[in-house]
Amino acid sequence: MNVTDDPGQRVLAYHEHSKHRPDRYAPGPGHLDWANQPEPFRTYVGAKCLSLPLQAERLEVLFAELYRPLGTIPAAEVNLASLGVLLELSLGLSAWKVYGESRWALRCNPSSGNLHPTEGYVVVPTLPASGRDGGVEAGVYHYVSRDHRLEQRRVMPGGEAEAWDRLFPPGQFLFGLTSIHWRESWKYGDRAFRYCQLDVGHALSAIRHAAAGLGWQVRLLTAPATRDVVRLLGLATGGVRFGGGDGEPEHGELLLQVGRAESGGVSMSPRVAGLAEMAGQGPWMGQANRLSRRHGMEWPLVEEMAELTRQPWQAEMAVSASPPLPPMLVGESGDVRAATLIRQRRSGQAFDARAWLESRELWRILDATLPRSGCAPWDLLPWRPRVMPVVMIHRVRGVESGLYLLLRDPERLEGLWGALDGNFLWSRVSDCPEHLPFYLLRPGNCQESAYWISCQQEIASDGVLSLGMLTAFPAEFPAWPWIYRQLYWEAGMVGHTLYLEAERAGMRGTGIGCFLDDMFYHLLGLRSERFQTLYHFTLGSPLADTRLTTEPPYSSSAAP
Numbered sequence: 001m002n003v004t005d006d007p008g009q010r011v012l013a014y015h016e017h018s019k020h021r022p023d024r025y026a027p028g029p030g031h032l033d034w035a036n037q038p039e040p041f042r043t044y045v046g047a048k049c050l051s052l053p054l055q056a057e058r059l060e061v062l063f064a065e066l067y068r069p070l071g072t073i074p075a076a077e078v079n080l081a082s083l084g085v086l087l088e089l090s091l092g093l094s095a096w097k098v099y100g101e102s103r104w105a106l107r108c109n110p111s112s113g114n115l116h117p118t119e120g121y122v123v124v125p126t127l128p129a130s131g132r133d134g135g136v137e138a139g140v141y142h143y144v145s146r147d148h149r150l151e152q153r154r155v156m157p158g159g160e161a162e163a164w165d166r167l168f169p170p171g172q173f174l175f176g177l178t179s180i181h182w183r184e185s186w187k188y189g190d191r192a193f194r195y196c197q198l199d200v201g202h203a204l205s206a207i208r209h210a211a212a213g214l215g216w217q218v219r220l221l222t223a224p225a226t227r228d229v230v231r232l233l234g235l236a237t238g239g240v241r242f243g244g245g246d247g248e249p250e251h252g253e254l255l256l257q258v259g260r261a262e263s264g265g266v267s268m269s270p271r272v273a274g275l276a277e278m279a280g281q282g283p284w285m286g287q288a289n290r291l292s293r294r295h296g297m298e299w300p301l302v303e304e305m306a307e308l309t310r311q312p313w314q315a316e317m318a319v320s321a322s323p324p325l326p327p328m329l330v331g332e333s334g335d336v337r338a339a340t341l342i343r344q345r346r347s348g349q350a351f352d353a354r355a356w357l358e359s360r361e362l363w364r365i366l367d368a369t370l371p372r373s374g375c376a377p378w379d380l381l382p383w384r385p386r387v388m389p390v391v392m393i394h395r396v397r398g399v400e401s402g403l404y405l406l407l408r409d410p411e412r413l414e415g416l417w418g419a420l421d422g423n424f425l426w427s428r429v430s431d432c433p434e435h436l437p438f439y440l441l442r443p444g445n446c447q448e449s450a451y452w453i454s455c456q457q458e459i460a461s462d463g464v465l466s467l468g469m470l471t472a473f474p475a476e477f478p479a480w481p482w483i484y485r486q487l488y489w490e491a492g493m494v495g496h497t498l499y500l501e502a503e504r505a506g507m508r509g510t511g512i513g514c515f516l517d518d519m520f521y522h523l524l525g526l527r528s529e530r531f532q533t534l535y536h537f538t539l540g541s542p543l544a545d546t547r548l549t550t551e552p553p554y555s556s557s558a559a560p
């Protein structure tokens with residue numbers, strides 16, 4: 001990497017440095033140190049635990065209903081049971097897979113290499129007991145997906161709990177996300193920072209979908225400083241080693257304000273510093289577990305990226321509404337239950353190269369990535385879409401194979417037009433619903449390109465389509481390098497929506513983090529470095545791997 005002091009330039013240099021190229025992949029460990037594979041579950045040893053009920057099965061809501069405007073699904077009370085449903089259907093386990101001696105967990109949120117760098121925390125006011133479930137004391141809790149339990153990191157003592165509770169609008173709480181970079185850099189080296197951010201994006205969308213099932217609103221707090229996120233979640237306390245133990249560092253990413261919407265638009269952002277101050281006075285309970293006995297190789301660039309993209313306190317970003325759209329397209333399988341679909345989501349490992357997708361399913365899948373005001377999942381982000389899928393259509397009935405672009409924000413047309421190959425057709429696809437801004441750029445078979453661009457992964461050419469997510473770094477980027485994380489979060493959210501919609505179409509998706517950035521730009525005839533691709537994806541008809549057996553996610557639940 002070229003050395004410069006400017007944080008924005010350093011982030012751009014990282015992006016360049018972490019590209020995979022045909023003759024050289026981004027610097028990584030070269031081999032996998034299996035003996036020191038990071039433990040996939042963080043726990044705080046010694047912290048008091050709170051078992052969460054397993055009740056997602058009881059959620060009657062249909063998947064299609066998640067996309068209805070806020071208020072359509074009656075909002076659940078915030079209590080232990082509803083917190084349990086939210087966590088079970090977002091960061092919870094969806095199954096265990098067994099092959100020979102190996103057994104590994106899958107979760108509702110996917111993760112590059114199934115390494116799961118994202119950790120979840122809830123910051124709650126005092127929650128009353130309800131039915132057979134006890135109440136929850138005011139404080140900060142870490143979620144352990146393996147056991148579906150909360151670990152009590154910080155409890156506000158009697159006198160302070162009242163002041164703490166007053167900082168929460170009625171029926172609302174905070175959900176914090178963090179990343180343990182080591183989990184990803186153990187396998188992916190310098191490229192790990194990208195993957196951690198994409199995984200955060202997947203978690204965001206998973207949380208938004210699950211919260212919609214409870215009739216809750218979720219908003220990303222864009223104002224709080226990363227420093228306060230770290231303090232509030234107890235990730236580092238006054239120079240003491242992380243969590244008081246020798247666990248690998250965990251980086252603060254973001255806070256979400258979650259819950260019933262009746263309290264109007266009161267943002268908790270201005271209260272975060274106060275909450276962090278109160279929480280920071282400790283004591284914190286439990287010590288973060290060590291994930292790998294030994295770290296053979298260190299990846300300082302990934303840690304440096306975390307520093308460079310830390311956000312200072314910012315004015316809250318105003319919600320920037322997108323142009324109004326007609327109601328979402330309805331699919332064939334409109335009656336599948338949300339909990340069933342969310343838990344059946346998997347990554348396709350191999351696709352049937354002869355399968356076709358029906359065009360009406362393609363329109364529905366693309367439609368789900370367009371933001372509708374007041375509707376999940378896109379109401380979580382205040383900004384207008386910055387990520388545009390460039391789609392290589394291989395086999396969709398009635399749609400010519402070729403290279404297409406979905407303009408998720410019509411205002412981006414001119415910029416893209418000027419940046420991509422001057423010979424592209426930009427012809428609006430006439431057979432698709434009028435409101436879908438889907439453009440044919442160039443007809444022709446793209447399977448071979450998809451294969452090579454995706455690090456020679458056959459899923460990209462055997463799928464019915466494959467796509468790359470193009471973004472323009474916004475003008476304010478060099479001065480505000482934390483936007484780098486936000487771009488990845490949005491790309492991860494697009495990926496997550498595609499995963500769920502693929503399942504709804506009777507197909508399967510797979511996120512593709514391994515791609516050759518510049519080869520994709522070559523295909524697009526890209527003429528500007530402002531545009532970069534952040535994430536790739538493929539979708540197809542899955543071929544089952546009969547060698548694996550599936551076990552239920554939790555001992556008291558049935559395998560989905």
Ligand SMILES: Cc1cc2nc3c(=O)[nH]c(=O)nc-3n(C[C@H](O)[C@H](O)[C@H](O)COP(=O)(O)O)c2cc1C
Pocket residue numbers: 106107109110111112113114195198199202345346347348349457459510511512513514
């Ligand atoms: C950001 C990201 C990048 C990924 N990249 C690839 C990839 O390049 N190739 C692949 O086969 N799977 C890829 N996957 C899929 C993961 O391997 C998969 O999510 C993980 O093994 C967990 O399995 P599940 O999605 O079935 O829960 C990726 C997933 C994510 C979230």
